[in-house]
Amino acid sequence: MKKLKCFMVLVLIMQLNNSLAQKKGVLEFPKSEDNLILTAPIDRWDEAIPLGNGLLGGLLWGEKNTLRLSLDRGDLWDERTNGEPEWWKKHTYAKGVELINEKQYDVVSTWWDTPYNGTTPTKLAAGRVEIQFPVDEILKDFELNLASAEGIARFQSKSIVKVIYSATKPIVLITIKGTSPSAVNLLSTMDVFKKGKVDSEESSGGTTEKLGYPDAIKGKSKNASWYIQTAAEGLEYCVYTQSKQVGNETLVAVTIATSTEAKDVLNLAKRRCKSALDQGYNAVLAKHKGWWTEFWKKSSVRVPDAAVQKQYNLVQYFYGAASRTNAPPMPLQGVWTADSGSLPPWKGDYHNDLNTQMTYMAYQESGRFEEGASYINYLWNRRKVFQDFAKDFYGTKGLACPGVMSYSGQPLGGWGQYSLSPTMSAWSAHLFYLHWLYTADDKFLKEKAYPWSSGVGECMLGLLKPDQNGVLKLPLSSSPEIFDSSPQAWLKPNSNYDLMSLKMLFLSLSEMAAAIGKTSDVKRWSDAATATGNFHTKADGTLLLDAITELPxxxxxxxxxxxxxxxxxxxxxxxxxxxxxxxxxxxxxxxxxxxxxxxxxxxxxxxxxxxxxxxxxxxxxxxxxxxxxxxxxxxxxxxxxxxxxxxxxxxxxxxxxxxxxxxxxxxxxxxQSWSPTPGKLNSGIIRIFPAVPTKWGDASFTDLRAEGGYKVSAARKNNKTSWFSITAKNAGFVRIKDDFQGQKPKWNSTRVQFNDGIYEVNLAKGQKLEALF
Structure with missing residues (x-):
């Protein structure tokens, strides 16, 4: 009888496997209806079609018979300090604490806020290409083909222009069919300033002319034009464009070369453009498409809301277009710096009181780890800069990144409560922690995540001092961006923001230390998390700003x-x-x-x-x-x-x-896959469709990532989960919350256990667990 029962169970599992095999999640590339399609004219740079390859960025726009391509490159920065060089070494955190305790707020504000009020440091744009067509050629519409990352401009005559920012080379290639341009004009940033009308909302750092650069050196040949701009502190860059006629097709190549790559920037730019033109659009496009095909294979999502679906796919595209492993990470505007003659809003800098952290908060679940590594690598590669900043400004060991900083990692200043808040570094460390959790990459944990994050922990411990009750407190505290830069913005230490940032940092360090066998560190960080104390609430549980201040x-x-x-x-x-x-x-x-x-x-x-x-x-x-x-x-x-x-x-x-x-x-x-007990190793719980609104009755996703490195796919029909699968990257114990509205999953494994609302099972490396409802 036992043998018969075992046989029946095996038959049932085989039948279930056959059924599941027909319902596996299928990756969905962006569909044509998901593309961004805009009716001409587009007469503003911030409404243009965004293109890029991580290093180079561009905006495609225009009206009537004029087509524009705004140019950008991620590492074009003017790093000149505004005011006294290395002011943070003189006007230190300790001195600021002393003066704030004496209520000399204006003095500290002058020290820490004034440096931000100059023109530099700032991100730089790179000018634009303007292509003029015969007067009877009128632009009809623009399109961003998400699947192939091509920008398209169509004319009423059915003539067409396509643009790619090569995914594999620092080159832009444009193909024009059905008509021929009457002129291809290259405009420097100063040309744009002189030609355009500056929008005051875009000019928080001033205008291009305030940089005081010498006039660009311009050059021209039969089919090419270029300009070489000498910027600040030895930076020189060349923007180069070259055209070629191939039958009825006009090709235009564009690139930006800098002195960080070669001494002879003009020669480098020429070689790049010639190579691209010699290959032709289709050959460059083939490699470009190959890269984007692999990009879109990482994961996909499908929800029954066209506007949300388009926004989701577009933002995933932004990761591929504006962030790459070995390219500069995205600052406030990514590789789409303002093209209006102004310097970018807020200098286009790296704001670490929300902006950078949230910009790099969506790549983990979608599995775009190579794109997300751009910011991780950036922070890692500047650890010496951040170690010096911790020592020179905070007077501690370890490392800290400024709350507002330039590409080099230089503190820009600004409202001191936030631009120089030490806990912004704790929030940045959280990105290292999440990268490890979602990749399940123990080498990354050991070599980068733990060293960088523990460096931040050392800095925090150097600042924290126990009060009369033994609770660790910072000398100063704030909560972004409450009360702006007024004296009231100095809250009673520790604010809930600072407290939460510190507690999360120490708990994550304890968990990471456990994963790499640093037993003594586990207790050290766990004790520090406990010693930060409890969150500040009213009697009814409402979270305050600090121990005494309500959100006003x-x-x-x-x-x-x-x-x-x-x-x-x-x-x-x-x-x-x-x-x-x-x-x-x-x-x-x-x-x-x-x-x-x-x-x-x-x-x-x-x-x-x-x-x-x-x-x-x-x-x-x-x-x-x-x-x-x-x-x-x-x-x-x-x-x-x-x-x-x-x-x-x-x-x-x-x-x-x-x-x-x-x-x-x-x-x-x-x-979702977060742990209800942060700091405890391997305690994450997978939650499938945990917060799906009723109007999303039918939804699905394929190969989203969960903490622990799991790939998860699932489908939902008529507001109920109908199927899901979980594939293990490494051997481990997986937990799945029962959010299935009373439905009982039919598993492809007999080893799944159910305990206190959680399904649990050990999976081998590469093993796939599937369930059908």
């Missing part, structure tokens, strides 16, 4: 509730107290309203609501973001562009973090 009104930065998201310190699975804190705090934020919010506030709140399981609130905030806070080309514009009252701000400056938060919000609704 609507605010853009969700800093005092960061412990809910992206940190998993306060969770819906953390017991009655956590649930009380979540409900009271979100109710408080709702009561304060959204009048002071900007675009990223809505996409961050969407992530936050999804994390705590509030699906309808999550999608409501996401929908508002997509509707009101993006330009027609998908870029996040900070203010409410519809003027519908979602926010008092209707400003236009473009930054990227809101886009990436929106992409992550979609992923948070579909898949």
């Amino acid at each position: 009104s609507s605010h853009r930065h969700l800093s005092n509730i960061i412990g809910m998201y992206p940190f998993n310190l306060i969770t819906k699975e953390g017991g009655e107290k956590d649930i009380m804190v979540i409900e009271a705090s979100l109710k408080d934020w709702e009561k304060k309203g959204t009048s002071a919010w900007i675009g990223y506030s809505f996409s961050w709140m969407s992530c936050m609501q999804a994390r705590v399981g509030n699906a309808e609130e999550a999608v409501k905030n996401l929908d508002i973001f997509v509707k009101a806070f993006v330009s027609r080309n998908g870029f996040h514009l900070n203010g409410d562009q519809t003027k519908s009252g979602y926010s008092n701000s209707t400003s236009r400056p473009f930054t990227l973090e809101g886009n990436f938060l929106a992409s992550q919000a979609v992923q948070e609704m579909l898949l």
Whole structure:
């Protein structure tokens, strides 16, 4: 009888396997209906078709018979310090603490805020190419083909222009068919300034002329034109364009070469363009498409909302277009610096009080680790700069990255409460921790994640001192960007933001130390996490700003509730107290309203609501973001562009973090894998469709990543999970939360156990677990 039962079980498993084999997740490349299609004219750079290859970036736009391609390169920076060189060595953190305790706020503000008020340091644009066509050629529309990363411009005559930023070479190639250009003009940044009208909202750092550069050296030959710009501190760059006629097709090649690559920038640029033209568009396109095919194979998502789907795919495209392993990471505007004669909004810098962290928060689940490694490698490669900054400014061992910094890692200053807050480094360290969790790469953990993050831990411990109750406190505390730069912004240490950032850092360090066998470090970091004390709440659980200060009104930065998201310190699975804190705090934020919010506030709140399981609130905030806070080309514009009252701000400056938060919000609704006990090794739990709104009744995803390196695919029909699979990268114990609305999964394994609402099973390396409902 036992043999018969075993045989029947095996038959059932075989039948289930056959059934599952027909329902496996299939990767979906972006469809034509997901493409970005814009009717001509496009007469603003921030509404243009965005193109790029990580190093080079471009914006395709124009009107009537003029086609423009705005040019950018990620490492074009003017690093000149505004004011006294290395001012942070003289006006140190310790001196600031002393003066703030004496209430000499204006002195400290002058020290730390003034350096930001100059023209430099700043990101630089690289001019533009303008292609003139016969007067009877009128632009009809523009398109971004997401699958092939091609920019397309169509004319009413059916003539067509296609543009690629080669995915494999630092070259731009343009093909023109059906007509011939009457002129290909190359404009330097100063030419653009003289020709254009500067938008005051885009010129927080001033205009190009304020840089004081000598005139660009311009050159021209029969089929080529170029300019060589001498910038600051020895930087020289050449922008070069060359044309070639091949039958009825006109080819135009463009590149930007810098003195960091070669002494003779002109010769390097010439060689690049000649090589591309000799190969031809189709040959370059073939390699380019091959790269993008592999990019789109990483994962895919499908939701039944066209606007959200388009935004999700576009933002994933941004990772491929604007971020690469060995290229500069994305600052505020990525590789799409303002092309209006102005310097970019907020100098196009690296803001670490939200922007960089949130820009690099959506790649982990989508498996775009090579693109995400751009920022990780950037931080790692500047560790000596950050070690010096910790020593020179904070007076500690370890390392710290400035809250606002240039490409070199130089502190830019600004509102001192945030631009020089030490805990911004703790938030950056969180990205190393997440990269390890999602890649399950123990070599990366040992060689980069733990060394960099523990360096931050050393700096924090050097600043923290026990109070009379033994609770570790910082000398100064703040909460981005509450009370702006007023004296009131110096909160009572530790603010909830600082406390949550520190606690998450120490818990993650304890977990990472356990994973690499550093037993003594495990206790050290765990003890430090405990010693930071409890979060500050009212009696009803509402999170305060610090021990005594309530959130006074609507605010853009969700800093005092960061412990809910992206940190998993306060969770819906953390017991009655956590649930009380979540409900009271979100109710408080709702009561304060959204009048002071900007675009990223809505996409961050969407992530936050999804994390705590509030699906309808999550999608409501996401929908508002997509509707009101993006330009027609998908870029996040900070203010409410519809003027519908979602926010008092209707400003236009473009930054990227809101886009990436929106992409992550979609992923948070579909898949989560955080641990309810952070700091405990191998304690993550996979949650499939944890916060899907009713209107997304049919949804699916393929090969999203979960903590532990798992690949997860799933389908949902009629508001219920219908199938999922989990593939293990390494051997390990996988836990899956029962969020299946009373449905019982039919497994392809007999070893799955069910304990306290969690399905558990050991998987071998490469093994796939599947379930059907």
